[in-house]
Amino acid sequence: MSPAARSGLFLVSAAGLAVLLGLALGGLPGFDGPLGDTAKLIATHAVAQRKASNVVIDVAFDYRALDTLGEEFMVFVAAVGAVVLLRTTRDERDEAGSAELEARRPPETSDLLRLLGTVLAPLTVVLGVYVVSHGQLSPGGGFQGGVVVAAAVVVVYVAGQHVAVPRGGPIELTEVVESAGAAGFAIVGVGGLIFAAAFFENFIDPGSQGSLLSGGTIPLANVAVGLEVAGALVLVLVELLDQVIFRRGGGK
Amino acid sequence: MSAPALVVAAWLLLIGLYGVVTSRHLVHLIVCLSVAQASTYVLLLAVGFREGAKAPIFGDIPASSPVVDPVVQALTLTDIVVQASVSALLLALAIQARKRFGTVDPNRIGELRG
């Protein structure tokens, strides 16, 4: 089908979709109605039951932890898929250490970049750990903190003396950390099965509101998801960097 | 009162789909896909918003004050990180497509066979 015919067909069906969207969205209640039943129930009882201040994280990691289990496995599988795709390139020669690589190596990074990297990397790690551990008290949680920690790890590799890409040991450690995070979340659920007779039932004492260990199993789940998201993003970024810098050609 | 938000959500979906259908570069296509995905976030949050209500974090407000819907926010925040990972997978596929078919134009990928 030619591009013009495809655009025409799309415009016709988009018009139909717009009409359907208008009809569907027009029937939604506005901003001044009362909250839905589930939301009202959760908003009134969540703090009393779980002593966690952040109700959104409460919903995501406790009341609806099954959905979050599916979503974090989606992150895991997508990262594994991207890494597998980027590693199976048999028709590319590995240039690391060869003379061609020395000639092609990018110039040394500037002093300002290295200074910024030295200052930013530890601060970003601390920020990421803070966001992950305080998920149940203030906005944040495992997903956001994981992205911040991944950014810190990449800053270390990109703002060094030369742009370097880790191989071997650090990569395997990252893979182990990511898998441990993914499995850890499922183990928290199984712990609920063992200790409280329901999958993902919150089986640890909730503590008092406002303290760092409030919310029962929520801090554990936060740490597991934080490790997993950080590991996944670091793996994908390192594979992409490796492809850009060290792999030669490969097309037809 | 919620009409502007819903109109913007519908518009983002349509314009994102238009970008995907008429794109001529795989990376452009993937970024347009993220625009279409953003429309679902706007729609979810617009459904949950209530006028005059506050964010559902009870650290410093009394436990009985009205808040917006926390369930849709939990759905949306995991959704955003999943979008990042799926985009990474799609970009890896785009790299492989460039290597196999020699082009990043979606219209021409069917022609050149490796």
Add this chain to the structure above:
Amino acid sequence: MIELQYAALALVAVSGTAVVLTYEPRRQVITSGVFGTGLAILFLAFQAPDVALSQVAVGSVALPAFALLTLAKIARVDRDEEERD
């Protein structure tokens, strides 16, 4: 807060259209950065700080990094093919 919502909605609609209409992928990464920031402000105006934090982390760290690295790799494949011919 309602004025901030309208302003953020307008910004999101305009920058979303700009993202689709920017055909060069390198320039599109910049516009998508603007779009992501507009979305984060919109989520704040909708009283959703967790979602805004998530959007800022993904839209300004993860997505631009992946897209730029992919474009660099594609450019590298182009250059290596030219050298070989």
